[in-house]
Amino acid sequence: xxxxxxxxxxxxxxxxxxxxxxxxxxxxxxxxxxxxxxxxxxxxxxxxxxxxxxxxxxxxxxxxxxxxxxxxxxxxxxxxxxxxxxxxxxxxxxxxxxxxxxxxxxxxxxxxxxxxxxxxxxxxxxxxxxxxxxxxxxxxxxxxxxxxxxxxxxxxxxxxxxx
Numbered sequence: 001x002x003x004x005x006x007x008x009x010x011x012x013x014x015x016x017x018x019x020x021x022x023x024x025x026x027x028x029x030x031x032x033x034x035x036x037x038x039x040x041x042x043x044x045x046x047x048x049x050x051x052x053x054x055x056x057x058x059x060x061x062x063x064x065x066x067x068x069x070x071x072x073x074x075x076x077x078x079x080x081x082x083x084x085x086x087x088x089x090x091x092x093x094x095x096x097x098x099x100x101x102x103x104x105x106x107x108x109x110x111x112x113x114x115x116x117x118x119x120x121x122x123x124x125x126x127x128x129x130x131x132x133x134x135x136x137x138x139x140x141x142x143x144x145x146x147x148x149x150x151x152x153x154x155x156x157x158x159x160x161x162x163x
Contacts (some may be wrong), residue, residue, distance in 0.1 A: 016129040051086035051094045055103060061133035062102040063125065070107065070121035072084040072137055077126040127152065 007035060041058050060082055065072055070088075077083060086107060096105040107121045120142065129136075131152050137144055138157040 015142060023081040030148045047074055047087060048089065049085055050088045050091040051096070051105075053084055053096075054086070055082040055098065055105040055113060057097065057128055057131065059066045060103045064102065064104045064115075064131065064136045064138075065123055066104075066123065067123055068108050069142060069144060070123065070139075071142045072123045072125070072139060072144045073126045074127060074135065074137075074144075074149075074151075076147050077128045079117060080128045080130065082128070082131070085124045085126075086121060087124070118141065 057080055063082075071080070082103070084096075084103070084105060085103070088107065093107050094105065095107075096103070098104075104161050105123065107123065125135075127149060129149065129151070131149065134155070136155045136157075137146075142158075144156055144158055146156075
C-alpha cells in the first residue's frame with residue numbers, strides 16, 4: 001500500500017492538471033480561440049510579399065484561389081483592376097496561371113504541428129466592385145474574410161477555420 005504522502009501528492013497534481021485544463025476551456029469559450037492557436041500566434045502571418053500582380057478587369061472573369069495553410073482576404077480595389085498579393089516565406093510556394101479569362105492561384109505552405117510555429121501564408125485579393133465574375137476559394141486550414149460584393153458570385157470551401 002502506498003504512503004499517505006504519495007497519495008496526497010498525486011491528488012494535488014491531478015487537481016492542478018484539472019485546473020489547467022479548465023482554464024484552457026474557459027479561455028476557448030470566452031475568446032473563441034483554442035490555446036494552441038494562441039501559443040503559436042506570435043508567429044502569425046508572413047509579412048514578406050512573395051507575389052504581387054495586377055490584372056485588367058477585362059482579362060479575368062473567373063478566379064480560383066487555393067491555399068493549404070493560411071488566410072485569404074478579399075477586399076475592394078481602389079481602382080478598376082484586380083490585384084493579387086501573396087505574403088509568405090518562399091516564392092516557390094506560389095503557382096498561378098491565367099488562361100481563358102480564368103485566374104488560378106495555389107499556394108503551399110508548411111503546417112504548424114503542436115507548439116512548433118510556422119509562419120502562415122496570406123492571400124489578399126483586391127477586386128473592383130464592378131467585378132461580375134465568379135470567385136472560388138478553397139482553404140484547407142485558415143480563415144477567409146470577404147467584403148460585400150453584390151455582383152460577384154462566391155464559392156467557399158473551408159476545411160478548418162473561419163469564414
